[in-house]
Structure formats: C-alpha cells, structure tokens
Amino acid sequence: MTRAMTFGTRADAYDRLRPAPAPGALDQVLPPGVRRVADLAAGTGLVTRAVLARPGAPAVVAVEPDPRMLARLATTTPGALAVRGVAEAIPLASGSMDAVLASSAWHWFDPPVATAEIARVLRPGGVLGLLWSRADPTVPWVAQVRGIGNAAADGSARLSRRGFDVALPPGHGFVDELPEAVTVRWTRRMTRDDVAGMVCTYSGVLELPAAEQDEVRRAARELLDVVLPGTDDVDVPFETVARRWTRAG
Numbered sequence: 001m002t003r004a005m006t007f008g009t010r011a012d013a014y015d016r017l018r019p020a021p022a023p024g025a026l027d028q029v030l031p032p033g034v035r036r037v038a039d040l041a042a043g044t045g046l047v048t049r050a051v052l053a054r055p056g057a058p059a060v061v062a063v064e065p066d067p068r069m070l071a072r073l074a075t076t077t078p079g080a081l082a083v084r085g086v087a088e089a090i091p092l093a094s095g096s097m098d099a100v101l102a103s104s105a106w107h108w109f110d111p112p113v114a115t116a117e118i119a120r121v122l123r124p125g126g127v128l129g130l131l132w133s134r135a136d137p138t139v140p141w142v143a144q145v146r147g148i149g150n151a152a153a154d155g156s157a158r159l160s161r162r163g164f165d166v167a168l169p170p171g172h173g174f175v176d177e178l179p180e181a182v183t184v185r186w187t188r189r190m191t192r193d194d195v196a197g198m199v200c201t202y203s204g205v206l207e208l209p210a211a212e213q214d215e216v217r218r219a220a221r222e223l224l225d226v227v228l229p230g231t232d233d234v235d236v237p238f239e240t241v242a243r244r245w246t247r248a249g
C-alpha cells in the first residue's frame with residue numbers, strides 16, 4: 001500500500017476527527033453563482049458536505065481513488081455524486097466544471113499531469129481552489145502534540161509545508177488570484193481522546209504498525225495532560241489555508 005492510500009485504513013476516524021474547512025474559507029475559493037464543483041481527493045467528504053451546504057446548493061462531484069474513503073463518503077454525503085478516480089485522470093467531461101477544489105491533497109498529486117487535467121475539466125473562467133485544514137501549528141501545545149506523531153513518522157509536516165508553496169506548471173492559462181494565500185482560523189471543542197486520535201489520522205502515523213499507532217495515541221494523550229492540565233474538553237485552534245487560480249477564458 002502506498003502512503004497516499006493509508007487514510008482509508010481509518011476512514012471512520014478520519015471523517016470524525018479531521019477538520020472540515022473553516023467557516024468562511026470556501027468564500028475565498030468559490031465565487032458566487034458557482035453551480036458545478038468537483039472535489040478532487042474528496043476523502044470522506046468533509047469539503048464536499050461544506051460545498052453542498054452553501055447558498056445555491058451547487059452540484060458536487062466527489063472524486064476519490066480509495067474505495068474505503070468513497071464508501072464512507074457515500075454514507076455521510078448522499079447529496080454528492082461520488083466517483084472513483086485520481087487527479088491525474090479525472091473522470092469528468094472537458095469544460096464541465098465551474099470550480100475544482102482539492103483539500104489537503106495537492107502534495108499527493110503529480111502536479112504537471114493533475115494541472116493539465118484540472119485545466120481540461122474547468123470551463124474558461126472556472127476556478128481552482130486549493131485548501132489545507134489542520135490544527136494550528138503556531139499554537140505551542142498543538143505543535144507539541146502533533147510533534148509526537150511527526151517524530152514517530154517523519155515527513156507529514158514537511159509535506160504540508162511544501163503544499164502551500166504551490167506554483168502551477170505554466171502553459172495551462174491559470175492566473176494566480178491568491179499568491180499570498182489566505183488563512184482562516186477557527187476553534188472546535190474536542191475531547192482529549194479525540195485530539196490524540198486526530199494525531200493518528202496523518203499518513204505518516206497511519207503507515208506504522210497498529211501497535212506503534214496505539215503508542216503515538218497514548219503518548220499524545222499523556223502529553224495533552226501535561227501541556228494543557230485539566231480534565232475538560234479542549235478548544236482546538238484550527239486553520240484553513242486557501243489558494244485560488246482562475247483558468248483564463
């Protein structure tokens with residue numbers, strides 16, 4: 001199994017514990033009046049559901065290669081059309097989409113091939129929105145707890161950072177609308193066990209043997225009580241980073 005396909009081993013935990021995009025973040029990537037949206041690498045549908053809930057209720061096609069993630073999406077997100085596919089061969093007609101989104105996923109794609117495919121399925125003037133949602137690593141206790149997972153599985157943090165620096169390959173007519181990226185922050189209340197569980201939904205941890213994943217969860221849970229003493233649930237600071245391009249008409 002490749003690392004990109006590890007999420008499906010814990011699709012239910014992924015869906016329950018990983019963040020949906022920040023309220024307001026979709027405003028950065030979806031212009032008013034968008035009717036047809038493709039959510040690439042849709043996973044379990046966290047972004048798909050947020051798009052379906054927008055004013056005007058756009059039609060959403062969720063494209064995802066992992067059948068275990070798709071199965072979860074089909075259960076939780078019945079309003080979307082769910083199709084199996086990859087960003088490098090998008091199973092949609094040319095010029096058929098007003099917008100293509102990909103959340104916490106660009107680093108899994110082959111950029112030249114995926115960019116050409118996204119340009120193909122977008123209508124002229126359509127938008128590509130890239131999003132990344134995660135617990136805010138600038139908050140010290142978040143960095144410490146996530147650090148448990150990153151130490152056990154070197155690489156996850158590096159992949160995320162590389163993602164924000166996306167420069168689309170030239171020649172596909174994309175105009176960069178948010179070169180500085182926009183970050184939207186919000187807070188979600190979670191149990192301590194769920195915060196520790198969330199640390200274990202990243203690919204670097206997911207590819208560890210089950211016993212080592214349990215050890216990461218246990219260590220994260222213990223550290224939480226040290227860095228945030230108390231027994232109450234935790235207000236977890238999250239961020240969504242947004243980038244947007246328009247396909248020239």
Ligand SMILES: C[S@@+](CC[C@H](N)C(=O)[O-])C[C@H]1O[C@@H](n2cnc3c(N)ncnc32)[C@H](O)[C@@H]1O
Binds near residue numbers: 018105
């Ligand atoms: C971190 S998850 C993000 C899921 C969802 N977009 C979200 O924000 O929660 C990454 C997803 O990318 C999918 N994926 C991996 N390689 C892909 C590819 N080449 N094309 C499309 N999706 C891919 C994985 O199966 C996984 O569901």
